[in-house]
Amino acid sequence: MRILIVEDDREAASYIRKGLRESGHVADHAGDGEEGLEMARAAEYDVLVVDRMMPRMDGLSMVEALRADDDRTPVLILSALGEVDDRVEGLKAGGDDYLVKPYAFAELLARVEALARRRDPDTVRTKLVVGDLEMDLLARTVVREGEEILLQPREFRLLEFLMKHSGQVVTRTMLLEKVWDYHFDPQTNVIDVHISRLRSKIDKPFPRSLLHTVRGAGYRLQA
Amino acid sequence: MQARGAAFLRTTAFRQTLLSAALFALASFVTLGFVYAASAGMVLRRADAAINEEVEQLDASFQAGGIRTVNRYILERTVGGGADYLYLLVHPSGRSLSGNLTYLPDVQPDDEGRVQFTYRRPAAGDRDDADGKDDRTARGRIIDLPSGYQLYVGLDVDEETRLVSRMLNTILAASALALALGVAAGIFVSRRFVRRLDRINTVARRVKAGDLQPRAPRNFTGDELDELSENFNNMLDRVEALMHRMRHTGDSIAHDLRTPLTRMRNRLDEALREDGDRQSREQALERAVADTDELLGIFNAILSLSRLEAGESRASIQRLDPADIASDLAELYEPVCEDEGLAFAAEIQTGLILLGDRGLLSQALANILDNAVKYTPAGGAVTLRLRETGEGKIEFSVTDTGPGIPDSDRGRVTQRFVRLDNSRTKPGSGLGLSLVQAIADVHNGTFELGEGPGVVADGHGAGLRASLCFPKAPAGS
Numbered sequence: 112m113r114i115l116i117v118e119d120d121r122e123a124a125s126y127i128r129k130g131l132r133e134s135g136h137v138a139d140h141a142g143d144g145e146e147g148l149e150m151a152r153a154a155e156y157d158v159l160v161v162d163r164m165m166p167r168m169d170g171l172s173m174v175e176a177l178r179a180d181d182d183r184t185p186v187l188i189l190s191a192l193g194e195v196d197d198r199v200e201g202l203k204a205g206g207d208d209y210l211v212k213p214y215a216f217a218e219l220l221a222r223v224e225a226l227a228r229r230r231d232p233d234t235v236r237t238k239l240v241v242g243d244l245e246m247d248l249l250a251r252t253v254v255r256e257g258e259e260i261l262l263q264p265r266e267f268r269l270l271e272f273l274m275k276h277s278g279q280v281v282t283r284t285m286l287l288e289k290v291w292d293y294h295f296d297p298q299t300n301v302i303d304v305h306i307s308r309l310r311s312k313i314d315k316p317f318p319r320s321l322l323h324t325v326r327g328a329g330y331r332l333q334a
Numbered sequence: 335m336q337a338r339g340a341a342f343l344r345t346t347a348f349r350q351t352l353l354s355a356a357l358f359a360l361a362s363f364v365t366l367g368f369v370y371a372a373s374a375g376m377v378l379r380r381a382d383a384a385i386n387e388e389v390e391q392l393d394a395s396f397q398a399g400g401i402r403t404v405n406r407y408i409l410e411r412t413v414g415g416g417a418d419y420l421y422l423l424v425h426p427s428g429r430s431l432s433g434n435l436t437y438l439p440d441v442q443p444d445d446e447g448r449v450q451f452t453y454r455r456p457a458a459g460d461r462d463d464a465d466g467k468d469d470r471t472a473r474g475r476i477i478d479l480p481s482g483y484q485l486y487v488g489l490d491v492d493e494e495t496r497l498v499s500r501m502l503n504t505i506l507a508a509s510a511l512a513l514a515l516g517v518a519a520g521i522f523v524s525r526r527f528v529r530r531l532d533r534i535n536t537v538a539r540r541v542k543a544g545d546l547q548p549r550a551p552r553n554f555t556g557d558e559l560d561e562l563s564e565n566f567n568n569m570l571d572r573v574e575a576l577m578h579r580m581r582h583t584g585d586s587i588a589h590d591l592r593t594p595l596t597r598m599r600n601r602l603d604e605a606l607r608e609d610g611d612r613q614s615r616e617q618a619l620e621r622a623v624a625d626t627d628e629l630l631g632i633f634n635a636i637l638s639l640s641r642l643e644a645g646e647s648r649a650s651i652q653r654l655d656p657a658d659i660a661s662d663l664a665e666l667y668e669p670v671c672e673d674e675g676l677a678f679a680a681e682i683q684t685g686l687i688l689l690g691d692r693g694l695l696s697q698a699l700a701n702i703l704d705n706a707v708k709y710t711p712a713g714g715a716v717t718l719r720l721r722e723t724g725e726g727k728i729e730f731s732v733t734d735t736g737p738g739i740p741d742s743d744r745g746r747v748t749q750r751f752v753r754l755d756n757s758r759t760k761p762g763s764g765l766g767l768s769l770v771q772a773i774a775d776v777h778n779g780t781f782e783l784g785e786g787p788g789v790v791a792d793g794h795g796a797g798l799r800a801s802l803c804f805p806k807a808p809a810g811s
Contacts, residue, residue: 196650213630215623265665291666295697296631298704298766304669327620 112136112227113155117147117173118162118189127160130216131223144168148176156184157227160219163190163201171204178205185226187219198294217328221280228276239274242321242334244313246274255317265290266309273322273332282329306330347527351520359513366505374498381473381489382448388419389475389487401483408432419489420453420472426482438476438486447475449488471495530559534566546574582749587636590764591629598625635765642694642772650691651777653807656728657684659695660720667703667718675712676734681719686728687807690777695730698773698781701766702732702800709798710736715787723803730802733786737795744783770802779804 114136118124124140131138139156141147145168151159159177163170174186188206190197201209208222239246244255251267253260262270269290273281283302287293306322314320323331395403401423408421412434422433430436439451450473474488534550541548549570550563605618664680671678688695699718706716714735723729739747748771767781774781779802786797 199650211634215627263665291662293696293700294693295700297666297700299667299670299707301666301670304673305666307673308669327623 112157112224114138114158114160114223115141115147115150115154115156116160117141117144117151117165117170118160119143119165120162123162127216127219130220134220136223144170144173148173151177151182151184152180158223159184159186160223161186161188161206163188163192171201171206174205187222187226189214189219215328217280217325218282218284221282221285221329224279225276225281225285228279239271239277241274241277241332242319243317244274244321244334246271253313255313258316260312262309262312266305266312269305269309270313273330277332277334280325280328280331285329345524345528347524347531348521351524352517355513355516355520358516359509362512363505363509366508370498370501370505374501377494377498378473378491381491381494385419385474385487385489389477392477392485392487396479401479401481404479404485405432419487420474421488422486424484424486431483433486435486435488438484439472443476447477449474449476450491527559534559534563537566537570541570541573546570546577583636586764591632594625594629594632598622598629601625632765635769639765639769639772642769642776650693651689652691653687654690654692655684656686656688656690656695656720656730656804657682659692659699660718660730663696663699663703664718666700667707667716670707671716674707674710676707676710677715679715679717681717681721683721686720686722688728688804689807690804694773694776698770698802699730699732701770702802705766705800706732706734706736706798710734714797722806726806727803728806729804731799733797733799735786735795735797738786738798739783747783748781770800774802774804777804 112135114131116124116127116131116138118127118140119142121142124142128138128140139150139154141150143165144161147159147161148168151173159174161170161174165173168176170188170190174188177184177186185207186205187208187210188201188204189210189212190201191212198209198211207226210219210222237248239248244253246253248271253262253267253270269286272286272290284296286302286306287296306324310320310322314322321332321334323333325331392404392407395407405423408423409432411417411419412421412432417434420433420435422435422438423431424438425431435453439449439453441449441451443449450471452469453472454469470490470492472488473491474486477485477487479485530551537548537550549567552560552563552567554560601618601622605615605622660680660682664678664682668678668680703716703718710716716735717731717733719729719731719733721729721731748767771781782801782803784799784801786795786799
């Protein structure tokens with residue numbers, strides 16, 4: 112994957128760049144919004160990682176300029192501003208996801224990969240398949256090895272999200288945001304508990320497990 | 335003193351009173367002027383009427399016997415002095431024929447043929463004349479008779495005009511006096527006003543200089559200045575409380591962050607000194623990363639708390655059904671409770687409407703539920719309840735059968751970084767309940783802690799009942 116990092120803090124940029132390269136991606140760096148806009152226009156990127164506050168042109172203006180050109184490249188906005196209204200502002204400007212500083216690299220990587228996946232033409236998929244696990248989005252049914260699995264509505268949404276991002280790491284924060292729409296971190300391990308519930312339904316009765324825990328990062332659904 | 339006086343003249347209070355004094359003086363001037371016009375006019379009108387009557391008499395004499403009769407009429411009246419009127423009959427050649435005036439006044443008559451002039455009294459002693467002056471004011475008419483004779487008929491109006499001019503002087507003096515008194519009263523009143531304002535300003539200056547103790551003086555009359563003082567003092571109380579809290583928070587942050595930072599430093603130090611053992615070094619680093627995350631979590635909590643308390647967070651307040659919030663959280667926490675061996679129940683009343691921010695309210699409830707899960711021992715119970723109270727408020731409550739919080743500590747735990755002794759072993763920043771309190775405040779709600787349904791005799795605690803109360807949304811959209 113080819114990723115452009117637009118970040119004025121060189122140290123932070125090189126930390127992200129190194130991490131992304133180690134994960135097998137190609138990462139370029141732009142030092143401010145204007146340079147970032149130029150580079151984004153000049154080359155095809157899969158994902159842009161854009162810092163919000165930068166000299167010359169701030170991140171939101173840069174994203175707005177890109178969107179005005181009808182450039183739909185997914186954008187992850189990085190920001191030290193983490194209140195709900197800041198987040199809403201970021202998404203309104205055309206960002207696809209919003210990550211508050213400070214963050215763990217694993218969180219950034221998971222989100223970048225999730226964003227790249229979203230670009231795939233999967234808009235009208237009515238069926239999700241991971242190995243022998245199948246989800247019918249219209250009939251709201253889940254079947255594994257021909258056996259129907261009954262899920263609570265929230266469990267269904269949790270599994271749907273995991274299946275849409277199968278093969279990728281999904282963090283606990285991502286799940287809280289995307290499945291529950293909560294933008295705070297509970298002190299207790301609520302997500303782990305829900306994952307283990309889901310696991311007991313979709314994995315336990317079967318010989319091969321699909322839902323894996325990725326230490327220090329989150330979970331991955333993989334055949 | 336000079337500068338102070340000049341400054342006083344510039345005050346709004348002084349200018350206002352000066353203006354009102356001037357207006358008052360003007361009003362009295364206009365009123366008295368009206369009185370003057372009415373009475374002075376009347377005096378002259380009466381004189382004119384008398385003159386007209388005498389002119390008619392003379393006219394009748396002329397009709398009866400021509401100039402001679404007129405001449406005789408005048409002679410009869412003026413010989414020996416003591417005439418009421420002033421007369422002068424002038425021959426066409428300009429020679430005076432008869433009368434008690436020596437010459438015709440050289441004054442242009444007005445539209446009605448009247449003249450007013452000063453004459454020299456012909457003979458002294460026939461009238462009481464207090465000031466002894468001989469120049470007197472007269473008023474009368476000059477009538478042109480046929481064949482070139484001219485006749486003057488007039489009245490001495492010296493007394494009257496003098497009275498009128500005295501009246502005018504009195505009126506001017508009274509107006510000037512009114513103006514002077516008004517200004518003096520204004521200075522007096524505004525001085526008092528300015529002095530009271532000065533005291534408030536002095537307090538403001540001292541506060542600006544860094545002394546938060548002084549308060550504006552009050553006289554408890556409830557007048558505007560008293561109200562200003564009261565509001566001013568309330569503001570200072572709030573500022574002082576905020577400053578105090580800030581200082582306290584600063585100290586607490588330093589104190590509470592020192593522990594995890596020291597721990598982290600020790601771990602990193604140990605990892606450096608560890609000989610060769612790659613695995614334990616990695617473990618130490620991982621724990622250090624976890625410590626960092628915890629610290630960052632505390633910082634984030636402080637940040638959101640500060641923004642909430644400062645009222646800066648533009649929470650997106652909307653009409654919402656609190657049942658949605660409660661049931662989402664019930665669904666999130668039920669499995670957690672079950673895993674911890676706690677019986678979880680949710681009693682949720684539907685159909686209520688609340689003005690609130692879903693994210694913030696959810697976070698407040700999540701913090702309370704986190705605490706319930708953390709402190710209630712296995713075998714206990716946690717209940718989440720949403721209902722309309724008897725007072726018509728919307729209440730979220732979470733009850734648990736944990737150890738509870740002693741009465742004396744209940745007010746304290748919502749303060750920042752306050753952690754009760756028995757909770758120090760559990761993870762947490764001591765900010766959770768402060769955040770709940772701040773969220774309640776943002777929503778004009780209340781957050782209260784009370785006794786739970788636990789049974790102390792069982793060896794468990796009394797339990798805790800945490801209650802968040804909010805006003806119902808007003809009807810309509």
